[in-house]
Amino acid sequence: MTALSQDTKNILGLQLPTDPRWVNLAGMSLQDILTDHAYCEQKAATSCISLIQGFADKTQLVEALAPIVTEEWGHFRLVLHELKKRGLTLGKQRKDAYVNKLLQFVQKGGHANGRFLDQLLMMTLIEARSCERFKRLSEGLDDAYMRTFYRRFMESEAGHYTLFIELAETYIDKEQVRHRWKQWLAYEAEVMQSNEVRGDRIH
Numbered sequence: 001m002t003a004l005s006q007d008t009k010n011i012l013g014l015q016l017p018t019d020p021r022w023v024n025l026a027g028m029s030l031q032d033i034l035t036d037h038a039y040c041e042q043k044a045a046t047s048c049i050s051l052i053q054g055f056a057d058k059t060q061l062v063e064a065l066a067p068i069v070t071e072e073w074g075h076f077r078l079v080l081h082e083l084k085k086r087g088l089t090l091g092k093q094r095k096d097a098y099v100n101k102l103l104q105f106v107q108k109g110g111h112a113n114g115r116f117l118d119q120l121l122m123m124t125l126i127e128a129r130s131c132e133r134f135k136r137l138s139e140g141l142d143d144a145y146m147r148t149f150y151r152r153f154m155e156s157e158a159g160h161y162t163l164f165i166e167l168a169e170t171y172i173d174k175e176q177v178r179h180r181w182k183q184w185l186a187y188e189a190e191v192m193q194s195n196e197v198r199g200d201r202i203h
């Protein structure tokens with residue numbers, strides 16, 4: 001976990017750091033952030049289950065992702081608990097512009113391996129950006145309890161980011177992974193730039 005003390009750009013390879021205004025906006029709408037966060041964790045668990053279903057023949061992937069499902073669901077429950085403590089309920093899921101835009105970059109046709117790689121790299125990127133956002137919250141929120149709360153998530157998602165890219169390298173040529181990862185990083189920076197900065201969303 002030593003990498004976390006370095007510059008975010010170096011750690012995660014993300015091309016665009018989060019707009020510094022975001023953490024202040026998020027701090028002002030914690031209820032919305034918690035709801036959005038809960039759904040991020042639910043989607044992370046669901047995506048891992050889908051990968052297990054879709055690539056059941058890939059034993060290493062199945063074994064690596066099975067415990068991540070439990071972990072992401074545990075995260076969902078932690079966030080749900082925070083909502084409950086505040087007398088709040090989960091509420092409805094909101095449109096996820098970030099993930100929807102990332103999905104557009106996943107290859108639709110072509111070689112099955114290319115689509116598989118894109119699915120793993122999209123997961124890597126979401127984990128990386130989530131980790132960066134949780135880092136911002138863990139450093140920038142006024143509420144000390146919530147800073148600690150988000151630090152835990154930051155550490156966990158950093159482990160996931162690493163796992164997904166390692167899984168890609170387990171099944172696909174490292175050069176190909178690196179080449180496509182650079183394209184994903186560039187695309188994600190465009191997505192970040194085109195999305196408005198809003199405090200009611202994790203991404």
Ligand SMILES: [Fe+2]
Pocket residue numbers: 041044071072075156157
């Ligand atoms: Fe998570």
Ligand SMILES: [Fe+2]
Pocket residue numbers: 044072127156157160
């Ligand atoms: Fe995660």
